[in-house]
Amino acid sequence: MIAKSNEARCTSCHAGYGWKGNDFDFTDQTGVDCLVCHEQTGTYKKFPAGAGNPAPREMVFPGNGKTYHPPDWNKVAQSVGRPTRNNCGTCHFFGGGGDGVKHGDLDSSLMKPNKMLDVHMGTDGQNFDCVRCHSTTLHNIAGRVYTTPAYEHRKSLIEDDLASKITCESCHSSSPHKEDAKANDHTDKVACQSCHVPRFARVNPTKMWWDWSQAGKKKNGKPYKVKGELERPEYDTLKGDMKWAKDVVPEYYWYNGSIEHLTVKDVIDPGKDVVINRPVGDKDDIHSRIFPFKVHRGKQPYDKVNKTLVVPHLFPKGPADADAYWKTFDWGKAIAFGMDYTGLPYSGEYDFVETSYVFPITHMVAPKDNVVACKECHAHEGGRLAKLTGFYMPGRDNFRALDTLGWIVVIGALLGVVLHGLGRVFTANGRKEQ
Amino acid sequence: MEHAKMVNIYLYTRYERFWHWLQSAIIILLLITGFEVHGSFRLLGFRTAVDTHSFVGLSWLILFAFFIFWIFTTGEWRQYAPTTRKMLAVVRYYSYGIFRGESHPVPKRKEAKHNPLQRLVYLSLAALLLPIQMATGFLYWSYNSWPAWGLDWLSLPVVAAIHMAGAFAILSFLVVHLYMITTGHTISAHTRAMITGWEEVEEGTRIEDWEQKERKSPQTD
Incomplete structure (x- = not known):
């Protein structure tokens, strides 16, 4: 699923402040909203479908039934300061349109966590803000993870006091454990997060499965929602079947800091699970380490003939929008509109395919007494690293x-x-x- | 009972006995912790097992250096010099004669503690199996330093497999060894000798010249 043709909704977070139409210039940096990161009154709220704008007058968003008020511009403008968790969390804790939908290690529980949930951010401990680690140089924020590695060098502040503080090693060095501790021998191959984030989504649940093929069912002719055990929707006519989980054990992959993405132009093999993005890395690459991930799985539409993923138009542009899926629940129309809008070929035939998407797990670092025990990986069967093959691991492998x-x-x-x-x-x- | 008259002889010096029991404790500890790390059972917990195995293994390596020094400065290495002489007689004794109540064909003496079969077994153990086990163990332990030492051509699975094979060999030795100590003229005779140093042997047993190698005169210590 993709932002294109749904910009009015997506740009409330994904920078595109003031988006109006398909000719909007996403490279223009003045399209970045200063206030959402810097205002400190906590009253500056974007209208969810306002293309990044706050409500110009009192408005109700039908998606959640909440009333949005226009900001008191003077107060908001005068409050600007260093971004706090509230600023960052407004978007990053709610990625995917809800609390903990996308990331497994970023949700509203990190607004005021205790140190059991996050040893750095715990308000009863170090009380770090996000920017304590995500340090910036001229608004370039350390820590983004796309095709380029999030960090090129494993430098600590001892080696270079201007090094970005984004990696654990920046502050903790590459041998942070007691001298002679075997754990220090692991840091060349195992990322700190692999042991120190034993499980993610430890307080709030995170979405693990999203089956769009089940969307569109109605009760008495009306869209409906079913709440599950974890107080999250298990079914929503708009979105399909969903599974949520708490206290999730991550999956582990070799990772050099880059993630490779499939695009809507890439040909897929619908006979297999489609891997939308995958961590780049290999056991033989000295820059790769074993890293924990949340793997979000689901089913989404694809073009049966062209064998590509598709861009459905979900969010209605207005009351008269007959193509939007969330209005008419017609995938055919929604996909045709979205592909045409994006300028991509569409055969007119669609089906659903199983897909997966990885999110690196790096937040929710547990206190040192709650780390992953040796035996959870060094085990013959059912170990956390059972899927990583091609190398000998004591206690796991034998002849x-x-x-x-x-x-x-x-x-x-x-x-x-x-x-x-x-x-x-x-x-x-x-x-x-x- | 037509047994010959028994006499007590002082067979094992204090150092030998100390080394024997220390090494047996080391080997048993290493077997227990090693097989736990291997995943054969759960006893101490993986981390404690690894730490104990590393510590005891490294200690053994250092102590073994003292043993090598001792064995060469005292000339005791001669006790391990292999021979085929009377080998068949010893094999015949353990597979047949022992059930017939015969006397051991090569009785113990201070100057010749080991019969030909023991010489072969202990030489293989002290000169081959234990050093291989120590070398592979040390390499295993120093895995992270291989690139720095120019050893990155080594293969961890190969080192691990050799170390594992050695462990099975030592465990098998231990099983047979524990049994063999019951084959003295009484069940506890050999054990007692390794504790007190004194063993009862038949009086008047002569030490053959070949058993003593080039040592011409008896020791005076």
């Missing part, structure tokens, strides 16, 4: 033939001495006969 042979020899020796001993007992070491 079956050697083990079998070894035990045969040991048990053979045991049987041999038992028989020999019995022989001595029955002959009483030969003494009886003498």
